[in-house]
Amino acid sequence: MIDDLYSARLLRLAAEMPRAGRLAQPDATSEKVSKLCGSRVVVDVKVEDGHVADFAQDVKACALGQAAASVLGAHVIGASLQELESTRDAFRSMLKAGGPAPEGRFGDLALLAPVKDYPARHTSTLLAFEAVAEAVRHAVERRA
Template identity: 75%
Template sequence: MIDDLYSARLLKLAANLPHSGRLAAPHASSEKISKLCGSRVVVDVTIDGDRVADFAQDVKACALGQASAAVLGAHVIGASLEEIETARDAFRAMLKAGGAAPSGRFADIAMLEPVKDYPARHASTLLAFEAAAAAVREAMERRY
């Protein structure tokens, strides 16, 4: 049911996007766009060692994409590339194959589990995690 998708908690999260905007001097950036709906996420990161030191995101997406970005933004500082990619992969499996929600620092993504019943929403819901993983990977590769 659509009401399960747009819960009060999800809408509150979507309205309060952490780290909104752009970084002045990112180590790397990544832009991801959903071809189906046009949602767009741009992520900027700086890294310190193998961890995210600073993060910003410019999100032009539906409430589902914004909620996903809010979970990411709330927990990404201090995360490693492995943590972000593991969460992204678990999130994708949760939506597309009925897998378990991500655990650890990104466990709040479980609130988006009802999206699995709406395949047209999967791409926009995953954008922030895909952009973050790509930006951190690029920053790590540039460093070495």
């Protein structure tokens, strides 16, 4: 059971964190923290024409949170606010309600489907997507 959760592919994702660090002058920043485990994600974004043009993340999380952030970092450039929010919502539904995995550029989140059986891990697994959706929303609102 727990072995299904921490597959070799998931652990490899967690170890390979694309876009780690911080941006010098982001359009917006968001920080999310899991009160249960202390996992923390800070994301910085630059947005152009409603799409993510640059992105960086500082992730201090468990392997599950790191794996989700890794999928985000690998595919976030070019994503719109609508795409990020729908991915976040589908990801949350997959974990909390057994819904289908997100599709498209963030389809690798399907690797995290076994997390649905571990409710205490949901928040830390969702942090990066919660943070990026908030940051992009703030950036878009500031430009409007």
